[in-house]
Amino acid sequence: MRNYESECMKCGAKRQLAFKAEPYPEIGDIFLRHCPICDEETQHTRILTRKAAAELRRRQEEADLRSSIVEKSAEYGFKCRFLYQSVIITTNLADWCFDYHKSKITLYHESTIKVNFETGNYAKSHVQFANKKMAPLDVISYIANHDAWRTQKLNR
Numbered sequence: 800m801r802n803y804e805s806e807c808m809k810c811g812a813k814r815q816l817a818f819k820a821e822p823y824p825e826i827g828d829i830f831l832r833h834c835p836i837c838d839e840e841t842q843h844t845r846i847l848t849r850k851a852a853a854e855l856r857r858r859q860e861e862a863d864l865r866s867s868i869v870e871k872s873a874e875y876g877f878k879c880r881f882l883y884q885s886v887i888i889t890t891n892l893a894d895w896c897f898d899y900h901k902s903k904i905t906l907y908h909e910s911t912i913k914v915n916f917e918t919g920n921y922a923k924s925h926v927q928f929a930n931k932k933m934a935p936l937d938v939i940s941y942i943a944n945h946d947a948w949r950t951q952k953l954n955r
Contacts (some may be wrong), residue, residue: 807834873887903930
């Protein structure tokens with residue numbers, strides 16, 4: 800259940816309204832609710848509060864961050880997809896994965912050899928580096944440099 804500050808569009812009365820299930824209204828959405836002042840079913844709208852404005856800013860920042868990751872990946876010809884808080888970048892040689900929200904990034908790299916020789920266990924991926932202070936766009940540049948190095952090594 801979520802409570803949102805709403806306004807009756809007939810009388811202008813503002814009050815908290817509870818919404819039990821999704822879809823929850825966005826700022827500016829219009830919905831019918833009973834207004835105790837008008838004593839009838841009237842149109843209401845969710846209004847912009849400081850909390851709602853902060854939510855909108857967080858959403859926009861997340862969208863901007865994702866967009867910058869997609870654009871930087873496309874510059875190098877990589878594809879990317881988002882899974883929860885992580886991004887999976889696919890290059891011609893391998894898949895890479897990291898949590899793009901953290902300031903210290905752990906980068907996972909698809910293993911070329913799918914066996915861990917120390918344990919004998921299957922190893923789909925390994926840690927390329929752990930807790931390194933890098934920006935997400937710098938990680939993508941690192942991936943591009945690593946793939947260039949790997950391609951050069953394979954062509955020898």
